[in-house]
Amino acid sequence: MVEKKEREAEGRGGPPGRPRSAATHAAILAAVAALLAEGGYPAASIEAVAARAAVGKQTIYRWWPGRPELVLEYLIGVAATLPSPDTGQLATDLRIYLGATCHGWTAGGTGPVVAALMAHAQVDARFASRFYQELIAGRRTALRTLLSRGQARGELAADRNLDLLLDMIYGPLWYRLLLGHAPLDEGFIEQLLTELGLAP
Amino acid sequence: MVEKKEREAEGRGGPPGRPRSAATHAAILAAVAALLAEGGYPAASIEAVAARAAVGKQTIYRWWPGRPELVLEYLIGVAATLPSPDTGQLATDLRIYLGATCHGWTAGGTGPVVAALMAHAQVDARFASRFYQELIAGRRTALRTLLSRGQARGELAADRNLDLLLDMIYGPLWYRLLLGHAPLDEGFIEQLLTELGLAP
Amino acid sequence: MVEKKEREAEGRGGPPGRPRSAATHAAILAAVAALLAEGGYPAASIEAVAARAAVGKQTIYRWWPGRPELVLEYLIGVAATLPSPDTGQLATDLRIYLGATCHGWTAGGTGPVVAALMAHAQVDARFASRFYQELIAGRRTALRTLLSRGQARGELAADRNLDLLLDMIYGPLWYRLLLGHAPLDEGFIEQLLTELGLAP
Amino acid sequence: MVEKKEREAEGRGGPPGRPRSAATHAAILAAVAALLAEGGYPAASIEAVAARAAVGKQTIYRWWPGRPELVLEYLIGVAATLPSPDTGQLATDLRIYLGATCHGWTAGGTGPVVAALMAHAQVDARFASRFYQELIAGRRTALRTLLSRGQARGELAADRNLDLLLDMIYGPLWYRLLLGHAPLDEGFIEQLLTELGLAP
DNA sequence: GACTAACCGAGACGGTACGTCCCGTCTTAAG
DNA sequence: CTTAAGACGGGACGTACCGTCTCGGTTAGTC
Numbered sequence: 001m002v003e004k005k006e007r008e009a010e011g012r013g014g015p016p017g018r019p020r021s022a023a024t025h026a027a028i029l030a031a032v033a034a035l036l037a038e039g040g041y042p043a044a045s046i047e048a049v050a051a052r053a054a055v056g057k058q059t060i061y062r063w064w065p066g067r068p069e070l071v072l073e074y075l076i077g078v079a080a081t082l083p084s085p086d087t088g089q090l091a092t093d094l095r096i097y098l099g100a101t102c103h104g105w106t107a108g109g110t111g112p113v114v115a116a117l118m119a120h121a122q123v124d125a126r127f128a129s130r131f132y133q134e135l136i137a138g139r140r141t142a143l144r145t146l147l148s149r150g151q152a153r154g155e156l157a158a159d160r161n162l163d164l165l166l167d168m169i170y171g172p173l174w175y176r177l178l179l180g181h182a183p184l185d186e187g188f189i190e191q192l193l194t195e196l197g198l199a200p
Numbered sequence: 201m202v203e204k205k206e207r208e209a210e211g212r213g214g215p216p217g218r219p220r221s222a223a224t225h226a227a228i229l230a231a232v233a234a235l236l237a238e239g240g241y242p243a244a245s246i247e248a249v250a251a252r253a254a255v256g257k258q259t260i261y262r263w264w265p266g267r268p269e270l271v272l273e274y275l276i277g278v279a280a281t282l283p284s285p286d287t288g289q290l291a292t293d294l295r296i297y298l299g300a301t302c303h304g305w306t307a308g309g310t311g312p313v314v315a316a317l318m319a320h321a322q323v324d325a326r327f328a329s330r331f332y333q334e335l336i337a338g339r340r341t342a343l344r345t346l347l348s349r350g351q352a353r354g355e356l357a358a359d360r361n362l363d364l365l366l367d368m369i370y371g372p373l374w375y376r377l378l379l380g381h382a383p384l385d386e387g388f389i390e391q392l393l394t395e396l397g398l399a400p
Numbered sequence: 401m402v403e404k405k406e407r408e409a410e411g412r413g414g415p416p417g418r419p420r421s422a423a424t425h426a427a428i429l430a431a432v433a434a435l436l437a438e439g440g441y442p443a444a445s446i447e448a449v450a451a452r453a454a455v456g457k458q459t460i461y462r463w464w465p466g467r468p469e470l471v472l473e474y475l476i477g478v479a480a481t482l483p484s485p486d487t488g489q490l491a492t493d494l495r496i497y498l499g500a501t502c503h504g505w506t507a508g509g510t511g512p513v514v515a516a517l518m519a520h521a522q523v524d525a526r527f528a529s530r531f532y533q534e535l536i537a538g539r540r541t542a543l544r545t546l547l548s549r550g551q552a553r554g555e556l557a558a559d560r561n562l563d564l565l566l567d568m569i570y571g572p573l574w575y576r577l578l579l580g581h582a583p584l585d586e587g588f589i590e591q592l593l594t595e596l597g598l599a600p
Numbered sequence: 601m602v603e604k605k606e607r608e609a610e611g612r613g614g615p616p617g618r619p620r621s622a623a624t625h626a627a628i629l630a631a632v633a634a635l636l637a638e639g640g641y642p643a644a645s646i647e648a649v650a651a652r653a654a655v656g657k658q659t660i661y662r663w664w665p666g667r668p669e670l671v672l673e674y675l676i677g678v679a680a681t682l683p684s685p686d687t688g689q690l691a692t693d694l695r696i697y698l699g700a701t702c703h704g705w706t707a708g709g710t711g712p713v714v715a716a717l718m719a720h721a722q723v724d725a726r727f728a729s730r731f732y733q734e735l736i737a738g739r740r741t742a743l744r745t746l747l748s749r750g751q752a753r754g755e756l757a758a759d760r761n762l763d764l765l766l767d768m769i770y771g772p773l774w775y776r777l778l779l780g781h782a783p784l785d786e787g788f789i790e791q792l793l794t795e796l797g798l799a800p
Numbered sequence: 801g802a803c804t805a806a807c808c809g810a811g812a813c814g815g816t817a818c819g820t821c822c823c824g825t826c827t828t829a830a831g
Numbered sequence: 832c833t834t835a836a837g838a839c840g841g842g843a844c845g846t847a848c849c850g851t852c853t854c855g856g857t858t859a860g861t862c
Contacts, residue, residue, distance in 0.1 A: 021833080021834075024833095024834075040322070040323050041319075041322075041323065042323055045821085045822060045823085046822080046823075046824085047821085047822060047823080048822095050835090050836095054835080055834080055835070056833095056834060056835045056836060056837080057823095057824080057825095057835095057836090057837085058824095058825085058826085058833095058834080058835085058836095059833080059834060059835075061824070061825085062833080062834095066823090066824080067823095111322065112319075112322030112323060115318060115319045115322045116319045116322065116323070118315060118319065118378050118379075119241075119312075119315045119316045119318065119319030119320075120319075121378075121379075122240070122241075122311065122312030122315040122316065122378070123240050123241065123242055123312060123316075128380065132379060132380075132381055136379060136381070161391070163382070164391050164392075164395065167372045167375055167376060167382070168368065168371075168372050168392070168395060170375055171368075171371035171372030171373070171374065171375035171376070172367045172368050172371030172372070173371070174371065174374065174375050174378070175367055175370055175371035175374050175375070176367060176371070178318050178321075178322070178374070179318075179321075179332060179336055180328065180332075181332055181336070182363070182367070191361070191364050192364075192368070195364065195368060195396070196395070214854075214855075215810085215811090215854090215855090216809060216810040216811070216854075216855065216856090217809080217810040217811030217812065217853085217854065217855090218810075218811055218812040218813075218852065218853045218854050219811090219812075219853075219854060220812065220813095221812070221813070221853095224812085224813075224814095245842085245843060245844085246843075246844075246845085247842080247843055247844080248843090250814090250815095254814075255813080255814070255815095256812095256813065256814045256815055256816095257814095257815090257844090257845080257846095258812095258813085258814085258815085258845095258846080258847090258848095259812075259813060259814075261845070261846085262812075262813095266844090266845085267844095414859080414860075415805090415806080415859095415860085416804070416805050416806070416859075416860055416861075417804080417805040417806025417807065417858085417859065417860080418805075418806050418807035418808075418857065418858045418859055419806085419807075419858080419859065420806090420807070421807075421808070421858095424807095424808075440722070440723050441719075441722075441723065442723055445847080445848060445849085446848075446849075446850085447847080447848055447849080448848090450809095450810095454809080455808080455809070455810095456808060456809045456810055456811080457809095457810090457811085457849095457850080457851095458808080458809090458810090458850095458851085458852085458853095459807080459808060459809080461850070461851085462807085462808095466849090466850085467849095511722065512719075512722030512723060515718060515719045515722045516719045516722065516723070518715060518719065518778050518779075519641075519712075519715045519716045519718065519719030519720075520719075521778075521779075522640070522641075522711065522712030522715045522716065522778070523640050523641065523642055523712060523716075528780065532779060532780075532781055536779055536781070561791070563782070564791050564792075564795065567772045567775055567776060567782070568768065568771075568772050568792070568795060570775055571768075571771035571772030571773070571774065571775035571776070572767045572768050572771030572772070573771070574771065574774065574775050574778070575767055575770055575771035575774050575775070576767060576771070578718050578721075578722070578774070579718075579721075579732060579736055580728065580732075581732055581736070582763070582767070591761070591764050592764075592768070595764065595768060595796070596795070613829060613830080614828075614829070615828090615829090615836085615837090616828075616829065616830085616835065616836040616837070617827085617828065617829090617835080617836035617837030617838065618826065618827040618828055618836075618837055618838040618839075619827075619828060619837090619838075620838065620839095621827095621838070621839070624838085624839070624840095645816080645817060645818085646817075646818075646819085647816080647817055647818080648817090650840095650841095654840075655839080655840070655841095656839065656840045656841055656842090657818090657819080657820090657840095657841090658819095658820080658821085658822095658838095658839085658840085658841090659838075659839060659840075661819070661820085662838075662839090666818095666819085667818095
């Protein structure tokens with residue numbers, strides 16, 4: 001989001017006119033976070049965000065195309081707080097990383113939000129691309145890093161297809177997250193890893 | 201006299217009032233199908249459905265609480281057309297069933313629709329229950345039947361956790377459906393089955 | 401309302417089919433009265449009347465064209481209870497009759513109802529005719545009777561235009577009823593009669 | 601600095617936000633006028649007004665509580681076009697003023713509209729107050745001015761109760777307007793004035 | 801006693817309008 | 832040239848009634 005030119009590189013003088021307010025940007029994201037926590041995706045209407053952040057609607061539309069992208073930026077911020085463990089043991093790394101992921105979805109309340117964005121992505125191809133590139137791809141890369149480190153250590157056979165493995169790990173997690181038909185806890189992660197031959 | 205008593209005993213005499221019109225019910229679902237095909241979930245507004253079906257909005261609200269439940273009924277109808285193969289060989293059954301499932305999602309266009317409903321289920325617990333009971337549970341049962349038939353035949357170890365297997369099959373399929381980062385085709389199904397030890 | 405042929409005149413036997421239920425007719429009018437008392441004309445919707453009277457809507461539409469006519473019948477019933485004084489003195493007769501009229505409008509609560517019907521009459525010529533013939537004309541005749549008896553007695557000049565007088569008595573009363581800018585009480589009636597030379 | 605202070609002192613600087621659009625306001629009232637002319641009060645639904653004026657419904661509800669107030673504003677505009685004669689002779693002034701009033705009601709078509717508002721005022725006390733203050737009171741004041749000028753000139757006895765006179769003039773006019781049982785023309789005005797001793 | 805005919809309750813039906821929410825755009829004055 | 836404020840055209844929501852229709856089930860007179 002927010003890819004305005006960095007004009008400071010031009011020399012000394014900044015751009016003409018009033019510069020963008022960093023405080024405003026923060027206030028908007030804070031309002032998004034609060035509204036999502038209170039009433040989920042439907043509660044975070046642009047109108048409500050603007051009112052909560054004491055900001056004009058236009059200010060939001062100037063920097064984000066719409067609600068989905070705004071919420072996406074919030075989720076990216078949340079995802080950045082996930083750990084990148086490197087204990088030297090694949091199974092442990094996975095337990096830490098996937099445990100934190102599931103915890104964020106369930107206890108952190110981001111699960112329903114991410115589902116709403118995913119639904120929107122089904123309808124809006126432009127957003128789908130952004131959604132994948134800016135949120136999903138990062139998480140997949142993080143998990144892939146753990147796996148390939150394990151592979152390098154010989155904990156994982158060299159011929160295992162990592163992309164397939166990513167789908168087979170994230171897939172069931174998302175599936176349970178979205179349907180909620182069974183708990184999304186350490187026990188499930190353990191079963192998953194065992195079934196995939198990732199836990200000793 | 202005797203006849204009258206018998207008539208009552210038979211349970212004749214429906215509820216009072218004009219009975220529900222089957223034609224109207226069908227027209228509404230047909231309109232839903234048409235609008236979903238044309239513009240996806242966002243296009244299937246109650247207002248548009250009513251207009252397309254030449255029906256009063258109240259008639260829709262009389263029988264469905266809202267758009268999600270209306271679309272759910274459409275999806276249930278679609279899901280009822282999926283095959284229930286019984287070839288005597290587990291891998292073949294799975295290839296047929298899962299192939300048809302993915303084909304419906306992608307070529308049939310129900311993928312984005314189901315995603316929208318799932319997103320709504322995250323926000324509306326009442327609907328989430330309906331969604332699972334009336335649509336998901338049936339699909340899981342169908343797949344479970346295939347697996348347990350294979351288990352009975354000895355194609356699958358007796359100690360395999362079938363519920364876990366369901367999550368590990370449906371999960372990656374949904375994951376690819378929703379993210380669209382990789383094809384959802386026979387090749388993927390084959391990889392999946394192989395990884396899970398379900399294809400020879 | 402309800403001008404079905406009097407077939408009894410034909411002989412003994414009534415018309416074929418189930419005869420109209422007097423109890424139902426009474427229940428409908430009672431429901432109208434109750435709803436008007438509770439929430440005025442807007443509350444007396446056909447739907448509400450039917451529900452209150454435990455009657456099918458069709459039963460109402462069978463006997464009345466719509467809400468205005470239904471309410472009109474109620475008002476005719478109320479108007480029938482107004483007195484027809486004949487004390488031998490014009491001024492006294494007028495005080496009694498007009499006092500009762502105003503009392504019914506204000507304390508009896510029929511004022512707003514009659515105003516609603518009048519407004520409807522502006523838009524529906526067919527109803528306007530009914531309204532005048534079945535409600536207003538009767539009241540005018542009643543008042544005219546009082547005046548012409550006074551004229552016969554010599555209390556009123558023989559060349560006074562009685563129709564004009566009717567307009568000049570009823571007009572100001574209605575005017576105050578509808579606008580409510582000043583009380584509609586005995587004092588006003590007295591002023592009115594004095595100004596018109598009808599009270600000594 | 602000084603200039604700025606002065607600007608504020610002058611009362612410059614309107615309220616924040618986009619100012620109300622005069623064109624939109626005019627378009628709405630024009631649509632009201634057109635719809636009233638075509639189909640009377642029932643035709644002037646908020647929905648129809650919005651469509652005719654090419655305006656969002658919310659824009660109407662932002663400035664008017666509902667249909668009655670919107671129509672009231674239209675009527676106020678119409679009433680403002682009535683003459684305020686001052687010929688030096690009471691009877692002439694009255695003939696001009698009351699003639700124009702009746703002409704507007706009948707030929708101008710505002711009669712049924714004003715009746716509808718009056719009916720609504722019976723049910724909605726808040727509106728009743730507005731209706732009287734913003735429309736009726738002005739007309740009564742105009743007529744009162746004519747009468748008190750005549751009184752000053754000695755054409756009318758000093759002890760005549762002008763408020764009573766207002767009711768006795770407007771009352772019969774409204775009465776005939778609403779019931780339509782007799783013409784509302786110059787002849788009637790003449791009779792009225794004669795009976796009240798206002799025409800020589 | 802069956803048949804016919806009109807009644808009655810209940811309530812579904814197509815439809816109009818309501819008043820509200822939110823969208824994304826626009827137009828001000830202030831900084 | 833951004834910002835807060837908020838009006839604007841517009842689309843959809845879910846509700847209330849309208850007047851019509853279609854059921855099952857009376858309730859009378861006629862054959």
